[in-house]
Amino acid sequence: MTVIDRISAPACACDGADLQTRLMPVNAALEAGMALAHPVAETETISLDTAVGRTLSAPVTAQADMPRFDNSGMDGYALRHADAQQAGAGTIPVSGTSAAGSPPRPLPSGTAMRIYTGAPLPQGADTVVMQEHVIRDRGQIRVERLPEPGANIRRQGEDQRKTDRVLEPGTRLTPRGIAACAAAGAGRVEVRRRLRIALLLTGDELCPPGARLREGTVWDVNASMLSACLQADGAELIALRHVADSRAALASALMNLAQQADLVVTSGGVSVGDRDHVKPALRDTGAEIRVSGVAIKPGKPVTISRLGDALILSLPGNPVSAFVTWRVLGRPLAVRMAGGVTAGPERRHVRTGQALHHRPGRCEFRPAILRGYDHAGREVATCAGGTRSAHAVPLATADGLLLIPGDSETVPEGDLLEFLPF
Numbered sequence: 204m205t206v207i208d209r210i211s212a213p214a215c216a217c218d219g220a221d222l223q224t225r226l227m228p229v230n231a232a233l234e235a236g237m238a239l240a241h242p243v244a245e246t247e248t249i250s251l252d253t254a255v256g257r258t259l260s261a262p263v264t265a266q267a268d269m270p271r272f273d274n275s276g277m278d279g280y281a282l283r284h285a286d287a288q289q290a291g292a293g294t295i296p297v298s299g300t301s302a303a304g305s306p307p308r309p310l311p312s313g314t315a316m317r318i319y320t321g322a323p324l325p326q327g328a329d330t331v332v333m334q335e336h337v338i339r340d341r342g343q344i345r346v347e348r349l350p351e352p353g354a355n356i357r358r359q360g361e362d363q364r365k366t367d368r369v370l371e372p373g374t375r376l377t378p379r380g381i382a383a384c385a386a387a388g389a390g391r392v393e394v395r396r397r398l399r400i401a402l403l404l405t406g407d408e409l410c411p412p413g414a415r416l417r418e419g420t421v422w423d424v425n426a427s428m429l430s431a432c433l434q435a436d437g438a439e440l441i442a443l444r445h446v447a448d449s450r451a452a453l454a455s456a457l458m459n460l461a462q463q464a465d466l467v468v469t470s471g472g473v474s475v476g477d478r479d480h481v482k483p484a485l486r487d488t489g490a491e492i493r494v495s496g497v498a499i500k501p502g503k504p505v506t507i508s509r510l511g512d513a514l515i516l517s518l519p520g521n522p523v524s525a526f527v528t529w530r531v532l533g534r535p536l537a538v539r540m541a542g543g544v545t546a547g548p549e550r551r552h553v554r555t556g557q558a559l560h561h562r563p564g565r566c567e568f569r570p571a572i573l574r575g576y577d578h579a580g581r582e583v584a585t586c587a588g589g590t591r592s593a594h595a596v597p598l599a600t601a602d603g604l605l606l607i608p609g610d611s612e613t614v615p616e617g618d619l620l621e622f623l624p625f
Contacts, residue, residue: 219280228496228565233532235493236507239514240539242444243465245396251384254376256437257394258542263370266388268360275301277355280337280344281328282315282354294343301325315344324356331355355383363387373544375437395542397439401464402429405472405481406520407448424522424595425470432529433468436537448472453484461488465540468533471520474504481517482506490515492541498609500567502528507536514540522595527568527604530623550606550621556585559607559614567610570601577617584622601625 228234245262275281284293298314301307301322309325310316318324318331320344330354336348363369369387374380376392384392411417426443433440441464446452453472460467473481485492486510494507501524506517516533518525538544556574561567571586586605587597603624607614614620 206528219336226496226503226565227494229497229499229531232494232497232505232507233535236514236516236532236536237539239491239493239507240536241512241514242540242542243395243398246393247396248391249379249395249460251390251392254384254392254394255378255381257376257392257397258437259372259374259376259392260395260542261372261385261393262368263387263389263392265365265367267365269362269386270357270359272359274303274357274371275318275320275322275324277333277359278319279331279333279355280315280346281310281318281325281331282346283310283328283331284312284432285313285347286315287330287332287346287349289435290346292345296343297339297342297344299325329353329356371544373542375538375541375543397536398466398541399436399440399441399464400433400466400468400537401442401444401460402426402433402440403453403460403467403469404443404445405448405453405470406456408444409410409445425518425520425525428522428526429468429470429518429529432526432534436534437541438537439468448478448480450480450484450487453480453485457484457488457490457510457515461510461515464513466514466516466537467510467539468529469515469517470525471479471518473506473517473519475612479504485510485515485517497528497532498565499528499531500565502531503565505532507532510559522600523570526595526598528625530604531568550623551582552619553582553584553605553622555605555614555616555618555620556583558616559586559605560588561607561611561614563610563612567607568604569607570597571605571622572600573602579621582622 227537282295282302295315298311298316299307300317302319303321306323307316307325310325316325330350331347331354332350332356338345338347368378369383404426408420410420412422412427430440430443442460443455446456469481472479486590490508492506493509496503497505502519504519505528508515516536518528554577569586571584574583575584577583584605603622606621
């Protein structure tokens with residue numbers, strides 16, 4: 204049982220019945236969502252220069268040995284180790300130069316060759332002496348410090364052999380992955396098509412940022428925030444739609460967007476108030492609701508369902524709640540649907556910089572700031588006294604989310620907690 208299962212299950216065990224009134228542990232909710240998250244099937248072959256953020260649908264294999272030939276790992280002199288031993292404190296004549304981009308002639312016996320980093324090793328040489336360990340006087344060198352035989356040589360194929368599988372399907376191409384593809388000679392890669400996501404927002408009180416606020420209105424945070432989240436993770440945002448706080452309008456929009464998108468993300472109206480119409484609208488469309496309420500703070504009402512071929516992720520309307528539930532549940536689901544391999548949130552342990560207080564019952568993901576390291580080299584995180592789900596500004600200065608166990612009332616200063624970085 205994982206930490207999140209342990210901290211959530213006692214307060215909200217879920218046997219699958221009456222999902223409207225039972226809260227599901229976070230890991231169980233993620234597992235249920237994953238069962239609905241079908242990876243996109245379509246693939247395309249694209250230029251490596253445009254592939255960052257895309258997910259491989261086929262392995263990348265090396266097109267040649269890398270390095271292609273023995274070469275020097277240092278600026279220095281290539282020689283036979285036995286020749287240098289025989290010369291002792293004496294000198295060795297320099298017989299030429301090997302530079303990157305052109306093959307050198309063979310190394311004559313009893314001589315050394317000037318060689319630069321990455322240049323081919325001349326035939327006959329078996330060692331490279333760093334230039335810092337050599338004294339050169341016109342056409343002669345004296346070796347002041349002789350390394351072991353074979354030193355400072357990059358051997359053919361030591362990085363990869365031709366036909367080696369360099370990256371596996373499901374790998375999301377980061378700049379490091381792009382480098383590996385380039386080193387393998389892959390100028391084009393086969394990837395899954397981008398995940399198509401539609402964003403559906405409710406809230407009659409919302410106005411676009413920058414617009415003049417009328418009485419009773421607020422600026423819409425979630426449209427901009429969630430659009431940025433989706434696109435930062437490599438998805439294609441195909442629609443951003445606001446609908447009135449109406450059950451019929453929501454049901455119609457859900458039906459329409461589910462026919463266009465792989466994933467529909469809704470924001471707001473997912474709780475149980477009189478003007479929270481998302482769950483009734485989902486039922487009206489015939490959607491299969493698999494998760495309806497999760498033992499998480501903030502974001503308890505989060506809902507996961509399926510409508511036709513589309514996954515529906517319904518997030519709360521408060522910005523921090525929406526962000527936390529996207530980061531903890533939505534992002535792993537999107538990675539799976541894009542064809543990626545994910546084991547869930549990438550958490551690590553940090554120490555608390557102060558005592559924390561928490562109401563037991565639900566695990567809490569609290570925005571936190573990393574403050575350096577303690578005497579043992581452990582990262583230290585601090586956070587506010589509680590999570591304010593409507594306060595978006597603290598998210599901008601936070602480094603990640605600190606996970607407070609659901610059964611903890613007090614966490615002493617210096618305790619280890621899990622931390623989910625942004």
